[in-house]
Structure formats: C-alpha cells, structure tokens
Amino acid sequence: MDKYIWLIPILPLAGFIINGIGRNTLSKAVVGFIGSLMVLISFGISVAVFFQVKAAGSEFHGFNVSLFNWFSAGSVKISFSFLIDQLSAIMLLIITGVGFLIHLYSVGYMKDDAGFAKFFAYLNLFIFFMLLLVMGSNYLIMFIGWEGVGLCSYLLIGFWYTNPDYADAAKKAFIMNRIGDLGFIIAIFLIMVVFGSANFADVFKLASTKDFASAPFTLITILLFVGAVGKSAQLPLFTWLPDAMAGPTPVSALIHAATMVTAGVYMIARSNILFTLAPVTMHIVAVVGLTTAVIAALIALTQTDIKKVLAYSTVSQLGYMFLGLGVGAYTGAFFHVLTHAFFKALLFLGAGSVIHAMSNEQDMRNMGGLKGKLKITFITMLIGTLAISGIPPFAGFFSKDEILAHTFMHSTPMYVIGVITAMFTAFYMFRMLFLTFYGKFRGTHEQEHHLHESPPSMTIPLVVLAILSIVGGFIGRPESLGGHHWLEHFLAPVFAKSAPLLVTPELSNSTEITLMCISVGAAVLAILYAYFKYIKNAHVPVTDTEERPALVDISYHKFYIDELYDTIIRKPLDALSVFFYKVIDKMGIDGIVNGLGRGTVDASKGLRLLQTGNVGFYIFMMVVGIISILMYILFKA
Amino acid sequence: METLTKTIQGVPLNHYILLCSIIFSIGVIGVLIRRNAIVIFMSVELMLNSVNLLLTAFSVYRGDATGQVFVFFVMALAAAEVAVGLAIIVMIYRNTNSVDINVLNRLKW
Amino acid sequence: MTVSILIFLPVIAALAVLLFKNDAAKHAALTFSVAELAVALFFLSKFIPNADVQFAIDVPWIAKMGIYFNAGIDGISMMMVLLTTVLVPLIILTTYKHQYKNAGAFYALILFMQAGLLVVFTALDGFLFYVGWEAALIPIYFICSLWGGENRIRITLKFFIYTFSGSLFMLVGIIYLYLQTPSKTYDLFQFYNLALDAHHQVFVFWAFFLAFAIKMPLFPLHTWQPDTYTEAPSAGTMLLSGIMLKMGIYGVIRWMIPNAPLGFFQWQSMTIMLAVIGIGYASIIAFKQNDGKRLVAYSSIAHVGLIAAGIFVWNIEGLQGAMIQMLSHGINVIGMFFIWDIITRRLGTREISSLGGIAKVAPKFAIAFLIIVLGTVALPLTNGFVGEFLLLSSVFQWNIYMVTAAGLTMIFGAVYMLRMYKKVMHGETNALTITFTDISGSETLVLSIICALIIIMGIYPQPILHISEASVTHLFNIVNPKFPQLK
Known part of the structure; x- marks a missing residue:
C-alpha cells in the first residue's frame, strides 16, 4: 500500500494542473468531473490506507514513505517524506471525504460563475496542500502544507477579486496567517537546534527521554502555538476568519470550517508530547481557547449575516478544541475536529443553499419562512444545528461533552464558562435557524419568486453530511453511555507518550452523566429562549440605522477589535x-x-x-x- | 685667458655672491612691485643673469667648465623665453591697449 | 577549456554587436548571450562538484608587479557564473519590445558588463578582481546615464561616486594585502595564508566592508539604490538588482571574511545588526511606496539584508542559503522589474494608486505576477523559501531575538507585496487600466521561464545546493581555524 501513498496528494495536484491549463478550453462538466474525480480517487486510496492502519493494531506507530531529499545544508537535512499513522489516516479521510462532497456541491453552486475552472483548480490545489500538511513526516513538510493552504485560502477568499473588500479580506487572511507562521518557523529552528532533526519520529522519541528533560519545551510549544493561533483563528489573530466569508460558500465550508482552520489542532495533537511536557503552555492554550470560545460566541449572538454567524461559531468551536487540547483531552479535541468537520461543513453548505435560493442574499433580516420552500436544506440544517448545540444523540454532543468533562476535571470555573458558552452556541444557532426558516418571508418580491430548492448535486452532499452528523458521534461513545470509545483506542498509539504524563483523576460514570445532563439542559434552555424570542414574539434584529442597546452594539461591532x-x-x-x-x-x-x-x-x-x-x-x-x-x-x- | 682668469679671481668670491644677491633681489622686488609687464619681464631677466654671473664666478674659481656650459643653456633658454614672452606681451597690448598686469585678472575660475 | 572563453566571449560579442543597428543588434546580443549560456552550461556539465578550482587559467599579466591573469571556477563561482549567464539572456529578452536609440551600443554595454561580472566572479587575483569590479561599473554607468529617466544624470553620478568611493577603499585593502605577501603577489590564496594580527585585519575588514556594503547595499549605505533603480532603464535596473548587487555578497564571502577573519570577528555583531535593521527598515518603507519600481527597490534592500545577515553569522546553512537565495533573488527581482516594465510601457505610469483591476483584463499577466509575488514572499515550494529558510536558520544560531527581527520579513514582505498586488491587480478596472492588453510574444516567454524557474527551484533545490556545497564547506574549513572563539 505504501507504494501508492504518494498518489493521494498527487492526484489533486494533477487535477489542479489539468484544470488550470485547460481553464479556457475544457467545458464546465469536464472540469467539474476531473476536479471531483481526483479527490474521489484520493478518498478511495485513503479509505484503503485507513483500513490498513486499522488492521495494524495498537502497537503500530505509523510508517514513513520517503520520496526524495528536499534540501540539505550543514546540519539541516530535510527529506520529502510522508508519515501515515492513525492521526493522519483519519485526517486523510476527513479531507478527501468532506473535500469530495464539497467538490460535488460546488458543481451545482458555482455552475453560473465565469471562473468555474479556476475555482476547481484552486480547490484541488487546496486539497493537495492540506494533504501535504497532514501527511508530512517532519515539520518542514507540514510547513509547506501549512503555508500552501494559506495561499489557497488567499486565492479563494479573493476569488471575486473585483470587489476590493473581498481582495482586502484575502490579503488580511494571508498576512494574519503569516504572523502565526513566523512563530511556527522559529519553533522549527528551535526544534532542529535542540533535537537535531525536524522529523516527528526523532523529535518525539527524544523529547520524552531523560537527556532532554531540560529542553526549552515551553518556548518551543509557545512558538508552535503562535502558529496554531494564526491558522486556527484564535485570539488575538481571529479577525481574518469572519472576513474570509467573502469567498464562495463551498470554500467557507471546506477551508474555513472543516479542514484548514483545524490544522492548528492537528499540529498540536501531532506534537502532543512536546505540549504535555510544557504545562505552562498547556495552560495558556486552554485559557486562549476558552477566551476565544466565549468572545466569538458573544459576537455571534447579534450577527445578522448568516455566514458571519457560522464563521463566529467556527471560531468559537475552534476555541473549544483548543480548550480540549489545553486540558490534555487530545482525543476529545481531535474528536471535535472530526464531528465539527461534518456538522459545520453541513451548516455552511446549507447556508450556501439558502443563499443560492435567495439570489445571493446573506442578511437574515431579509429571510424567514424558508422552511416550506427548501425542505431538504431545512431538515439537514436542523440536524446540523442540533449537532452543534450538543443535543444527543447528534455528533457534537459526544465530542463537546468529552472536552467539557475533561475541563471539569481540570478546573471547575473553566467548566462553568464552557457550559455558558455552549448555551450561547445553542442560542445563536437556533436564532439563525428560526430567523431563516420560520416566520414570514421578509425579502423582496422578486427573491420570493425565485425561491427554489437546490439541484441534487448540492442536496446530496447535504444529506450525506447530515447522516454523518447524526451517526458520526458514535465512534466516540463513552463508556458511561454504554460505548467503548472506539476513537480513543484507535488513536491511543499517537498519544501513547503523553498518556502516562497526564495524570487526571478518573471520572465516575455517574458524575459524567450528571455533567452531560447539565450541558444538555443548558442547551435546551437556550433553545427555548430562542424559540420564545424569535418564534413566539417574532423578533427581528434591528436595521443598521436604528439604535441598539450598548451591549448589543459592542457585540454587533465585534468588540471593535478590527478598529x-x-x-x-x-x-x-x-x-x-x-x-x-x-x-x-x-x-x-x-x-x-x-x-x-x-x-x-x-x-x-x-x-x-x-x-x-x-x-x-x-x-x-x-x-x-x-x-x-x-x-x-x-x-x- | 690666463689673465682674464686672474683678473676675475682678483675680486674675492664674497663680492660676487653679494653682487648677485643684490641683483637677484632687485629682480624679485621688481617682479613683485612693478605692474608693467615689460618691466617684470626685465626683472626676470635680471634674476636669470644674476644667477648666470654667479655660475660663471664659481666656475672660474673652481676651474670647472660645467658652470659655464650651464650658463649657455640658461642664455639659450632666456632667449627663447624672451621671444615667446615678448610675443605674448605684444598680443596682450594689441588686445587691451595696455601692458599693466592688473588688467589681466581673468585667470581664475 | 579554461574560464578565459567564458570571460572573453562576451567581450568579443560586445564588439560585434556594436556593428549592428536596431533589431539586428537585439538579435545578435540575444544570440551571443545564449551562446554564453551554452558555454556556461557546458562548463557546468564538466564541473565536478568538489572544492577544487576548475577550468583555471593562470598567465602572467604584469608579472613584475605580481599581477597574474588568474581565474577559475569552484562551486561558489559556478553559482555566480550560472546566475550571470542565465539572467543576461533573460534581461536582453525583456528589452525586446523596447526600441532603444543606438541599440548597438546599448547591447554592447550589456555584454561588456557581463564580461566584467564574470571576471569578478571567477578572479583569483586581487588585481584582476578589482579590474573586473570597475569594468562592470563603467557600462552600467553609461546604460543608466544615456538611456535612463528624467533625473538620470544627477542620480547616476551619485550612484557612480557612491560605489566608486567604496571600491577605492577596497583597492587600498587589496594593495595593503599585496604588500604584506612575502612574494609580493595578488594571489587570493596567498592572501588567505597571511597571518595578520587582529589590529591590522580590522583595517582590511573596513576597507572591504565599505565597498561591499555599498554595493549590496546595506543599511545605512543604501540611499543610492532606490533612486538609481527608479531612474535606470528597466534592463539597467535588472542588471543592477539581479546580478550586480551579488558582487557585494560574493565579495563578502570570498574576499572580505576569509581575508580578515579576525577583523570581521570584532565587528561581527555590528554587521549582523546593520543587516537586520536594514530588513525591517526597508520593509517598513516599502509599505507606503506609491512608485512600483521604488517599492521593489526597497523590498530588494530587505531581501539582501537577510542574505547578508545569514552570511555574517557565518555558518554553512547561512552560506548555502545565501548561494541559493542569490540565484532566487536574481530571478524574482528580474521578474518583478519586468512586471513593472510591462505596466509602465502599456500604461505610462508606475503609480500604484492609479492602477487596479488589471487581473480582470490580463489573466495570464495576473498569474505570472502572482507567482513572482509568491516567490518573493518565499512561499514553500517556490524558490524563495529554501534560501530564506536556511538564512533564517543561520540567523537563529546567532540568537532568537535576531531571528525574530529578521523573520519579520516574512510578515512585512507579505504585507507590502500583497498590498501592491491588490492595488494593481484587484478591484475594478478604471479608465486607464481597461486599456491594458495581456502579455504576448517575448513577454510570455520571459515570464514563463521565470515562473518555471521559481517553481522548479522551489520543489527540487538540492541539485543547486549541491553545486556549491563542497566549496562552501572548504571555505569554512579555511576560515574557521582562524576564529579565536567560534560560536
């Protein structure tokens, strides 16, 4: 199997090249077909790889596929090689799987756009870089992917570059990412100097030995974390992500929700042993994650652009993941990456379907009552919303509760803030759902006339993702709920070195169930409040010219952080x-x-x-x- | 020849040196204080000739002809110089109607 | 086969091109420069990548004064020869859509300059090095002052006096070293063997440092550069930025540090500091430049600052990084100036604020421009990355604060380059830019070559690094024992 590993990233690259060169000659059908097919084949190989890794059992620590010596000078020796283990195998599935669905969706969504071929070329290129990011067997290859996805993000946010605001958003995303990248690259230098190599295998093996007990783990991990903060839109570098919604909606779903922004989580999960050895950094990660989760949720409460709500919810969920990493719940955080990829991609694609139906209207104040016209979209989005709100048995419930349970063991105040944030999440998500699908239609007559359900190429991915959002959580069903947490066992070899160092008190099943009840109860309360406010009282957010209460105004203006x-x-x-x-x-x-x-x-x-x-x-x-x-x-x- | 040498040696060398110094100084002072180009010219000749006189005197006293040979060179040179110099002065006179060197103040940047 | 072929072919070519006029001169110059490239590639194919000096020529020139025509190619020189011979045909090709007056003279000067540059990069004799150094300066002086912009006379004079005064210091340094050699020779390797005391080496160091720092240019000796780049004709700017400033870097590697290691050591932290200050300073200035060429000029100062900093830390990573970055910077900066040449020729302005929306009317141009921008901001898998990575990892070995400051170039570079790209290419077209026609003919050819080089060098840089590896290590072994306390 390892002979064909290199095909996984190369196929999307080939798609990029073919579609790039033939952008003026190939027909849209061919372009869409090539673009999607390449990712689909990659997905097929990834599935095979996954089962191979799965079959290898819990003693398996991944295999290296070395392609060529990239460059070497003095003590720096970088080989272009891939590492396939449990962590990257799952990431491969997410990237190619969700990636394929989004390609499929784009065939319908972008069919009227003049830059159709360019769009698919960029998407393919993105998949290529994202695959490099997760497959790289050393920090440098990861860094290629890291910067490469930043480039694709830049290209796709600025896809409609004739609008100067969109071009600015693209530029902003790239530059903010670069700030993080500087931290990342300095961390790589430090790692190379301390451990004499940038290879994951070497670094992690040495890190846990006694000889390196005094290594500057705190500095290394803080610098790595700076990189993650940039890429995963955490405080203080999160402002690029909401602006990134300038890109076409499938891009927001793929890059700015499901895959690229979770790269920071992947990187920390990958380097888990370094972080475990640096408790100070762990604490910083947890605090930054939690703060980001709260702030982003607060902003999301009052946004009126449907994509902005989803963007801030993404930032908030990423904050959860970092909270999970910070409290040592590596599996939990990664689990949340997985489920988040399903339901957030679903929500974005659903929002795209709404925007498509509404003739590019994104303001929820001009929507309402779409439930009847967009049935599939409504049902799938409802599933996504339930999943993100943490309502059992949807996917988000399991992953979020795992993070919250670990947080509870770590620190009670953090847990309380986490639950409150979960309440906010449930509230603003249902607010979005109610404003969009319930009540009376508030748009123009012309928009109403054009309302239609999206074509199958767009609804099929919605349905698939909705199913995944329902069942996806069961791979991590905890023992307290009668499962045996398959994901934790599967990923155990990846976190094997960290596990003995993370001494956390065992949580009794009854406490765990109590905690679940608290968070579910909180979410239900929030949903009920949203129901009364937006359905019973049919409240609609004020227009921009009207006065808002001071607190609402601050939230609406994103705490004036951009300013x-x-x-x-x-x-x-x-x-x-x-x-x-x-x-x-x-x-x-x-x-x-x-x-x-x-x-x-x-x-x-x-x-x-x-x-x-x-x-x-x-x-x-x-x-x-x-x-x-x-x-x-x-x-x- | 013999008598001529004797006659010259009849005067002490110091007197020659003194005379030449005086003539030379007159020449220098003439160059410095006179404004008429021709007079300056003559003063330069005066200086040259004072040196010539001195060279001859030493030559005789030391019985070495080199000094006299040198005098001939100087005289040839002086003749050439006079020819060129006077030509220049004539030209200046034709152009400015004067041989006053203070009129010639354009020799600057 | 000796290096003399490489040196004298452009001289002969220059004389031959003088006979032609207009388009014929272009074609002749291009043919000769491609022939020169072929010769260089032939040398490359015969080149054994070890530390030896190959294709050497060593004949008495003014033997009584110990001056020999002594030149040869080792790995470091090979890189510089490649840089020169690859870029000159490209530069000539970029002028294909220009109609210069006295085209014969123009192209002859370019070729003559190439000869001078090759002398500099291959000379192993101090006197020959100096001759080449000045021989490269004279043609570019005439190129700038005869075919340049409005203020060309004043600006070019400043440039000339600036660099010339620097090189006179260098001449003093070379003569001083000459006088110290026991056998009174200008031979470089004899210079290396001199064991001067630290006090005298400081003087040698300063003599060379001034010349090279002005040429590179290093902060604060850089003020001739933006003016000259802006006023020079495009081909002149490319020659200056693509190749000529590498003379300074090459000089540091080959002539300054090995000849005065102790002197350099005393001032090492100052040199690194200046280089790093230059990076941040020039990048920040580039933020608000409205003149495209000037912006690129300042960005060039920043990039060269990083190369210099990497060398001054003096380790193999830094030197190898500098070698590949010199090549990459040459390619990228020529691409960038060519982009501005195309814009200026079509629209008659270099003002960034008056442009916008060009991507819409010229998609091919937009792609090329973007790839060059990405190479300049050192995105991985473009040529800029490998060099920048190695240079930064070299600076990191000095200390972490310095690398953070130097690394700001990653962020600042993205800021000014993307700002420029956005203002020029994105947005809606205006009355001026709507007339922009997409690239064609020779323009497409040049930009394709440049883009291909950017990507290929980024994906597989190892063969290029391999060329200079042995020589760099060798140089390192010569110099390092002389350092009193090596970090």
Whole structure:
C-alpha cells in the first residue's frame, strides 16, 4: 500500500494542473468531473490506507514513505517524506471525504460563475496542500502544507477579486496567517537546534527521554502555538476568519470550517508530547481557547449575516478544541475536529443553499419562512444545528461533552464558562435557524419568486453530511453511555507518550452523566429562549440605522477589535513607513550623503576665491611659496 | 685667458655672491612691485643673469667648465623665453591697449 | 577549456554587436548571450562538484608587479557564473519590445558588463578582481546615464561616486594585502595564508566592508539604490538588482571574511545588526511606496539584508542559503522589474494608486505576477523559501531575538507585496487600466521561464545546493581555524 501513498496528494495536484491549463478550453462538466474525480480517487486510496492502519493494531506507530531529499545544508537535512499513522489516516479521510462532497456541491453552486475552472483548480490545489500538511513526516513538510493552504485560502477568499473588500479580506487572511507562521518557523529552528532533526519520529522519541528533560519545551510549544493561533483563528489573530466569508460558500465550508482552520489542532495533537511536557503552555492554550470560545460566541449572538454567524461559531468551536487540547483531552479535541468537520461543513453548505435560493442574499433580516420552500436544506440544517448545540444523540454532543468533562476535571470555573458558552452556541444557532426558516418571508418580491430548492448535486452532499452528523458521534461513545470509545483506542498509539504524563483523576460514570445532563439542559434552555424570542414574539434584529442597546452594539461591532488593530498596529506602521521614508531616508541618510557632496562643492567654491585672477598676486604667492620651501629646507636641518 | 682668469679671481668670491644677491633681489622686488609687464619681464631677466654671473664666478674659481656650459643653456633658454614672452606681451597690448598686469585678472575660475 | 572563453566571449560579442543597428543588434546580443549560456552550461556539465578550482587559467599579466591573469571556477563561482549567464539572456529578452536609440551600443554595454561580472566572479587575483569590479561599473554607468529617466544624470553620478568611493577603499585593502605577501603577489590564496594580527585585519575588514556594503547595499549605505533603480532603464535596473548587487555578497564571502577573519570577528555583531535593521527598515518603507519600481527597490534592500545577515553569522546553512537565495533573488527581482516594465510601457505610469483591476483584463499577466509575488514572499515550494529558510536558520544560531527581527520579513514582505498586488491587480478596472492588453510574444516567454524557474527551484533545490556545497564547506574549513572563539 505504501507504494501508492504518494498518489493521494498527487492526484489533486494533477487535477489542479489539468484544470488550470485547460481553464479556457475544457467545458464546465469536464472540469467539474476531473476536479471531483481526483479527490474521489484520493478518498478511495485513503479509505484503503485507513483500513490498513486499522488492521495494524495498537502497537503500530505509523510508517514513513520517503520520496526524495528536499534540501540539505550543514546540519539541516530535510527529506520529502510522508508519515501515515492513525492521526493522519483519519485526517486523510476527513479531507478527501468532506473535500469530495464539497467538490460535488460546488458543481451545482458555482455552475453560473465565469471562473468555474479556476475555482476547481484552486480547490484541488487546496486539497493537495492540506494533504501535504497532514501527511508530512517532519515539520518542514507540514510547513509547506501549512503555508500552501494559506495561499489557497488567499486565492479563494479573493476569488471575486473585483470587489476590493473581498481582495482586502484575502490579503488580511494571508498576512494574519503569516504572523502565526513566523512563530511556527522559529519553533522549527528551535526544534532542529535542540533535537537535531525536524522529523516527528526523532523529535518525539527524544523529547520524552531523560537527556532532554531540560529542553526549552515551553518556548518551543509557545512558538508552535503562535502558529496554531494564526491558522486556527484564535485570539488575538481571529479577525481574518469572519472576513474570509467573502469567498464562495463551498470554500467557507471546506477551508474555513472543516479542514484548514483545524490544522492548528492537528499540529498540536501531532506534537502532543512536546505540549504535555510544557504545562505552562498547556495552560495558556486552554485559557486562549476558552477566551476565544466565549468572545466569538458573544459576537455571534447579534450577527445578522448568516455566514458571519457560522464563521463566529467556527471560531468559537475552534476555541473549544483548543480548550480540549489545553486540558490534555487530545482525543476529545481531535474528536471535535472530526464531528465539527461534518456538522459545520453541513451548516455552511446549507447556508450556501439558502443563499443560492435567495439570489445571493446573506442578511437574515431579509429571510424567514424558508422552511416550506427548501425542505431538504431545512431538515439537514436542523440536524446540523442540533449537532452543534450538543443535543444527543447528534455528533457534537459526544465530542463537546468529552472536552467539557475533561475541563471539569481540570478546573471547575473553566467548566462553568464552557457550559455558558455552549448555551450561547445553542442560542445563536437556533436564532439563525428560526430567523431563516420560520416566520414570514421578509425579502423582496422578486427573491420570493425565485425561491427554489437546490439541484441534487448540492442536496446530496447535504444529506450525506447530515447522516454523518447524526451517526458520526458514535465512534466516540463513552463508556458511561454504554460505548467503548472506539476513537480513543484507535488513536491511543499517537498519544501513547503523553498518556502516562497526564495524570487526571478518573471520572465516575455517574458524575459524567450528571455533567452531560447539565450541558444538555443548558442547551435546551437556550433553545427555548430562542424559540420564545424569535418564534413566539417574532423578533427581528434591528436595521443598521436604528439604535441598539450598548451591549448589543459592542457585540454587533465585534468588540471593535478590527478598529483596535487598525489604530494600534496598521496606522502606526503606516505612519512609521512615511516617517522612515521622508524623514530618515530622504532627509537623514540621504541628507548626509548629499551633504557630503554639497560640502565638497561648497568647499571648492570657497577655495576658488583664492584664485583672484590678479597676476601680481599669483607672482607674490609664488615667491612666498618658494621662500617658505627654502626656509623649510633650511631650518629642517 | 690666463689673465682674464686672474683678473676675475682678483675680486674675492664674497663680492660676487653679494653682487648677485643684490641683483637677484632687485629682480624679485621688481617682479613683485612693478605692474608693467615689460618691466617684470626685465626683472626676470635680471634674476636669470644674476644667477648666470654667479655660475660663471664659481666656475672660474673652481676651474670647472660645467658652470659655464650651464650658463649657455640658461642664455639659450632666456632667449627663447624672451621671444615667446615678448610675443605674448605684444598680443596682450594689441588686445587691451595696455601692458599693466592688473588688467589681466581673468585667470581664475 | 579554461574560464578565459567564458570571460572573453562576451567581450568579443560586445564588439560585434556594436556593428549592428536596431533589431539586428537585439538579435545578435540575444544570440551571443545564449551562446554564453551554452558555454556556461557546458562548463557546468564538466564541473565536478568538489572544492577544487576548475577550468583555471593562470598567465602572467604584469608579472613584475605580481599581477597574474588568474581565474577559475569552484562551486561558489559556478553559482555566480550560472546566475550571470542565465539572467543576461533573460534581461536582453525583456528589452525586446523596447526600441532603444543606438541599440548597438546599448547591447554592447550589456555584454561588456557581463564580461566584467564574470571576471569578478571567477578572479583569483586581487588585481584582476578589482579590474573586473570597475569594468562592470563603467557600462552600467553609461546604460543608466544615456538611456535612463528624467533625473538620470544627477542620480547616476551619485550612484557612480557612491560605489566608486567604496571600491577605492577596497583597492587600498587589496594593495595593503599585496604588500604584506612575502612574494609580493595578488594571489587570493596567498592572501588567505597571511597571518595578520587582529589590529591590522580590522583595517582590511573596513576597507572591504565599505565597498561591499555599498554595493549590496546595506543599511545605512543604501540611499543610492532606490533612486538609481527608479531612474535606470528597466534592463539597467535588472542588471543592477539581479546580478550586480551579488558582487557585494560574493565579495563578502570570498574576499572580505576569509581575508580578515579576525577583523570581521570584532565587528561581527555590528554587521549582523546593520543587516537586520536594514530588513525591517526597508520593509517598513516599502509599505507606503506609491512608485512600483521604488517599492521593489526597497523590498530588494530587505531581501539582501537577510542574505547578508545569514552570511555574517557565518555558518554553512547561512552560506548555502545565501548561494541559493542569490540565484532566487536574481530571478524574482528580474521578474518583478519586468512586471513593472510591462505596466509602465502599456500604461505610462508606475503609480500604484492609479492602477487596479488589471487581473480582470490580463489573466495570464495576473498569474505570472502572482507567482513572482509568491516567490518573493518565499512561499514553500517556490524558490524563495529554501534560501530564506536556511538564512533564517543561520540567523537563529546567532540568537532568537535576531531571528525574530529578521523573520519579520516574512510578515512585512507579505504585507507590502500583497498590498501592491491588490492595488494593481484587484478591484475594478478604471479608465486607464481597461486599456491594458495581456502579455504576448517575448513577454510570455520571459515570464514563463521565470515562473518555471521559481517553481522548479522551489520543489527540487538540492541539485543547486549541491553545486556549491563542497566549496562552501572548504571555505569554512579555511576560515574557521582562524576564529579565536567560534560560536
């Protein structure tokens, strides 16, 4: 099997090249077919790989597939090689599986767009880089994928680049990611210096030995975490993700919900032993994750753009994942990556279906009552909403509760905040659902006329994802609910080194069930509140011109964080740029340089006056000169 | 020849040196203080000739002809110089109607 | 087969091209430069990648003064020769849509400059090195001052005096070393064997440092560069930025540090500091530049700052990174200046703020521009990444604060490059940019070659690194024992 591993990333790359070159000649059907097929074949191979890994049992620690020596210089030796183990096998399934569904969906969603082939080429390229990210067997290959997905994200957010706001959003995403990437790359340098290698296998093997007990784990992991913060949109670098909704909706589903943004979680889960050895960083990760979850949920409460609500909910759910990582629930966090990929992709695609039906309207204030017209979309979105709200037996319930249970063992206040955030989540998600699908239609007459259910190529992925959102959680059904947590056992070899170091008190089944009841109860309460507010009272958020209560206003304006960054970072840097250029460069340094030149000219102008032109004076000076030379010679002796 | 040498040696060398110094100084002072180009020119000749006189005197006293050979060179040179110099002065006079060197103040940048 | 073929072919070519006019001169120049590339590739095929000097020529020139025509190619020189011979045909090709007056003279000067550059990169004799150094300066002076923009005379004079004063210091340094050699020779390897005390080495270090720092240019000796790049004709800018500034870097590697290791060691932290300051300083200035060429000029200062910093830390990663980054930077910066040349020729302006929406009317151009931008911001799998990674990992070995400061280039580079790309290419077209026609003919050819090089070098850089590996290690072994306390 390992002989064909390289095909998994290469096929989407081939799709990118074919569609890229044939973007003006191939018909849309061919383009869509090639783009989807490549990912589908990759998915097929990934399934085979997955079963092979599964069959290998719990003593299996992954195999390396080395392709070629990428570059080497001095002590730096980087080989282009892949690592397939339990963690990457599951990620492969998510990326190619969800990726394929989204390709399929895009065939319908993008069919009227002039850049159809370009879109598929970019999507394929994204899949390629994402696969590199999870398959890389060392930090450098991971970094290729890491930056590559950032590039694709840039290209796809700016897909409709003629709109300057969209182009700005793309630029912002790339730059914010780059801030994280700097942390990541410095972490790689540090790892290479400390462990003498960037290979996962070498680094993790050495890290847990006694010789490296004093290694700067805290610094390494904080730097890695900076990278994760950028890519996974955590505080303080999360503002790019909501803006990234400028891209076409399938992109938001694939890149900004299901796969790319979870790369940070993947990276930390991959480096789990390093983080486990750095308790300080773990604490920071947990706090940052929790804070992000709360802040993003607070913002999501008042947003009126359907995609923005989903974007902030993504940020919030990512915060949960980091909370899980921070409290040592690596499996839980990764479990949430998995279930989140299902229901969030579903929600985004559902939102895309709504937007499609509404002739590109995204404002929920102009929707309402779509339940009857978009039946499949409504039902699937309802499933997704229940899943994200943590209602059993939908997927989100299991993963979220695993994280919350671990948080409870870690610290009670954090648990309480986590549950409150879960309440917010349930509230704003149902608010979105109610505003969109219930009540009276609030759009224009023309929009109402055009309302239609989406074509099968769009609804099939919705249905598949909805099914996954229902059953996906059962792979991690805890013992307290009669399961045996298959995922935890499957991933155990990946986290084997960390497990003995993470001593957490065992949670009794009854406590666990109590905790579940609390969070489910909280969610139900929130849903009921949303029901009364938006269905019983038919409340509709105010238009932009009307006054809002102060707290609502702050939330609606995203805590003014963008404005804050603008004031404290962008503007000072721009001012500094002008200052450096005009004052230091032009006046200062160039002034000195030109001053030297001018000084020479001025000096010569002054000395020139000695040449009076008067012959008598010349003769006099000549005689004086001769006499002084004679005097000098005379008196030297 | 013999008598001529004797006659020259009849005057002490110091007197020659003194005379030449005086003539040379007159030349220098003439160059410095006079404004008429021709007079300056003559003063330069005066200096040259004072040196010539001195060379001859030493030559005789030391019985070495090299000094006299040198005098001939100087005289040839002076003749050439006079030819060129006077030509220049004539040209200046034609152009400016004057041989006053203070009129010539354009020799500057 | 000796290196003299490589050096004298462009000279002969320059004389031959003088005879042609207009288009014929272009074609002749291109043919000769491609022939030169073929010769270089032939040398490459015969080149054994070890530390030896190959294809050497060593004949007495002014033997009484110890001056020999002594040149040869080792791994480091091979990289520089490749850089020169690959880029010159590309540069000539970029001028295909221009009609220069006195085209014969123009192309002859380019070829003559190539000869000078090749002398610099292969010389093993101090005097020959200096001759090549100045021989490369004279043609570019005329190219800029005869075919440049409005302020060309003033700016070019400044450039000339600036670099010339630097190289005079270098001449003093070379002569000083010459006087110290026991057999009174300019031979580079004899210079290496000199064991001067630290005090005297400091003077040698400064003499070389000033020349090379001006050429690169290093902060704060850089102010000639943006002006000159802006005023020079595009081909001149490409020659300056693509190849000529590498003379300074090459000089540091081959002439400055090995000849004055102790002197360098005393000032090492200052040099690194200057290089790193230059990175941040130039990047920040590039944020708000409205003139496209000037923006690229400042970005070039930042990139060269990183190369310099990587070398000054003095380890193999840094040197190898510098080698590949010189090649990459040459390719990328030529691409970038060509992009601006195309825009300027079509629309008559370099003002970023007056552009916008070009991607819509010129998709091929947009792709090429984007790939070059990505190469410049060092995205993995483009040529910029490997070099930048190695250079940063070299700076990291100095200390972590310095690498953080130097690494800002990753962020700042993305900021100014993407800002520029967005303002030029994205958004709606305006009355001016609607007239933009997509690239064609020679433009497509050049940009395709550049884009292909960017990607191929990014995916498989190892063969290129391999060329210089042995020589760099060898150089390292010569110099390192001389350092008193090696970090």
